[in-house]
Amino acid sequence: MDIGSILRNHGIDIAKVGGDGGTVNTTILPTALQTTTDNQKVWDIPQGRFDNESDSMIVFHNTVYLEPTSYTLTGDAATGYTLTIPDAPDVTKEDNNVNILVFKNFAEVGSLISGTQLTDGSIALSKLGQDIQDFIKNGQAEIVDNLTTADKTKVLSASQGVVIKEELDKTLKNNFFNKDNMYFNLNNTFAVKQFNSHVFENDTTSELxxxxxxxxLTVTGIFKFTMVSSYANSDATGGAEILFHVGATEQGRLYHQTVDIVSMTTTFADNFYIKDAIVDTNYIKFGIIKRQRKNHLSVQMSYQTVIGNAWNVIANANVYNYPMSNVITLTEYPKQYSIAQSTPRTTNRNMDIFVSSETGSDVSGIGTKGKPYRTIQFAIDKLPQIIDHSITVYLEEGFYSESAVINGKVGRGRLNITSVNTGNRRATNISRVYVLNCQVKIGMYYLSLTGSSEGLVIDNCHYITVTGVDMYGAGSIGLYPKSSTVFLNSSGIWDKKTAVYADELSRVLLNSIVGKSNTNGITSAYGAEVIKSSVSMTSTNGDSQTTGGIIR
Structure with missing residues (x-):
């Protein structure tokens, strides 16, 4: 939000200080209100400082600009006013600072005047003395084009009004919009905090x-970090934009985290490493490691949420520096890339990729058994579009609370997704999987799909093999193939409204399939064909063929 917008929110229009003529002695009075107790929410404005009938006011809480709807004023000019901020956080009095700006003799938005010497809307007529008003109304005011003529019967030219506006903009920006920690609160759901330029201590070891x-408070939303490094070492300059999707309770339990490197310049990656977020009972911590070069680092953090007040979450955030005992190596902390940089178009070899929902990381992980990724989707997104080799994604035991999407993979190779525990398919749980528009062979093995809607959706795919996969939990459909060829083998489907719904010319082979407590068994529709072999599923309504579908 720019300065003009903030002023207009309070009924102040700097442009009207000098139109085609006319000005008054405008005054800005900054005042720090006194905080006397912890968790304070009500402040007294010194008597005589502010008059709600003629003045305007802007309020800052801990350097945060507050919208007029965020506070209330009571009282009058004779007895003094009281300022109440009902949503002020519960903090100590040292961390509860309120500052106000009182604007006196400023034109009000919408207060227009007319006169032979003044342009409509240049200043509020009520702000002028009666003798000046009489001069204006009678068309007797003389225009002057300087700021030195001390004569209250004359009016100021528009060009000098522009000069005053420029100076006011500079004053507001320098005094109130260049704080050490600048923060904006926009409609409670989005907040931005700009930290001081961070200065590292040395060029000999790494620093955190x-x-x-x-x-x-409970945190559920997206933290966005925009970082720029630009100082003496030109080969270590550049920047990065990182998104942390974080869900954590106020008791310090982390229940969700994914990290996306939206962009990162090569030179920035040469000198910096982005860590996973860390959550404990008291703090959320985001770490950036400087490998060695002592470049300054500028950090801006934003937080967006749909739950609670964004600025209450990040208002008291700070930056700290911790020297490390050595220089981190590329083996320990590999060079990082954005998603666009790190995804080749075609495979060039067979690959094994490892994922762990419990010990993996989508930031520091590299897809090996020792450093696995954290989410299935991140591993899939790292794969090229064209798969001409054998790719196997190994899932460690655990619960993957995600809807994994495999979309648009083609090629002469094969993509397999399998649990490392082939003896206990229910040790590896995924919410649901979507396989879409793939013309490469894909296999899924020894997994459980436990989502509340569809378990496995396959749409417009060439050849999909599913072995040892259980689909259970209340939901609409277990297996839902459309315009696809699918082989479901040695698997089970339970508690679905429809166990299998084959649609739109799909060809489905079911072999050694068990299950029960489904409302409908197998449905074949719109020319789909389902071939059963050793199928022993039970359902309330049995199987059905509709609109040309075949079951045999």
């Missing part, structure tokens, strides 16, 4: 720059 947020 850590952004620390006190954890006093």
């Amino acid at each position: 720059c850590e952004v620390v947020i006190p954890l006093s």
Whole structure:
């Protein structure tokens, strides 16, 4: 939000200080209100400082600009006013600072005047003395084009009004919009905090720059970090944009985290490494490691949520520096890339990729058994579009709370997704899987799909093999193939409204399939064909063929 927008929110229009003529002695009075107790929400404005009938006011809380709807004013000019901020966080009095700006003799938005010497809307007529008003109404005011003529019977030219506006913009920007920690609150759901330029201590060892947020509220949203490094070492300059999707309780339990490197310049990656977020009982911590070069680092953090007040979450965030005992190596902390940079178009060899929902990381992981990725989707997104080799994604035991999407893979090779525990298919649980528009062979093995809607959706795919996969939990459909060829083998489907719904010319082979407590068994529709072999599923309504579908 720019300065003009903030002023207009309070009924102030700097442009009207000098139109084609006319000005008054405008005054801006900054005042720090006194905080006397912890968790304070009500402040007294010194008597005589502010008059709600004629003045305007802007409020800052801990350097945060507050919308007029965020506070209330009571009282009058004779007895003094009281300022109440009902949503002020519960903090100590040292961390509860309120500052106000009182604007006196400023034109009000919508207050227009007319006169032979003044242009409509240049200043509020009520702000002028009666003798000046009489001069204006009678067309007797003389226009002057300087700021030195001390004569209250004259009016100021528009060009000098522009000069005053420029100076006011500079004053507001320098005094109130260049704080050490600048913060904006936009409609409670989005907040931005700009930190001081971070200065590292040495060029000999690595150092950890850590952004620390006190954890006093439930957090569920996206933290976006925009970072720029530009200093003496030109070969280590550049920047990065990182998204942390974080869900954590105020008790310090992390229940969700994914990280996306949206962009990162090569030179920035040469000198910096982005860590996973860390959540404990008191804080959320975001770490950036400087490998060696002592470049300054500028960090801006934003937080967006649909639950609670965004600025209450990040208002008290700070940056700390911790020297490390050595220089981190590329083996320990590999060079990082954005998704666009790190995804080749075609495979060039057979690959094994490892994923662990419990010990993996989508930031520091490299897809090996020792450093696995954290989410299935991240592993899939790292794969090329053209698969001409054998690719196997190994899933460690655990629960993967995600809807994994495999979309648009083609080629002469094969993509397999399998649990490392082939003896216990229910040790590896996924919410659901979508396989879409794939013209490469895909296999899924020894998994459980436990989502509340569809278990496995296959649409417009060439050849899909599913072995040892259980689909259970209340939901609409277990297996839902459309315009696809599917082989479901040695698997089970339970508690679905429809166990299998074959649609739109699909060809489905079911072999050694068990299951029960389904409302409908197998449905074949719109020319689909389902071939059963050793199928022993039970359902309330049995199987059905409709609109040319075949079951045999």
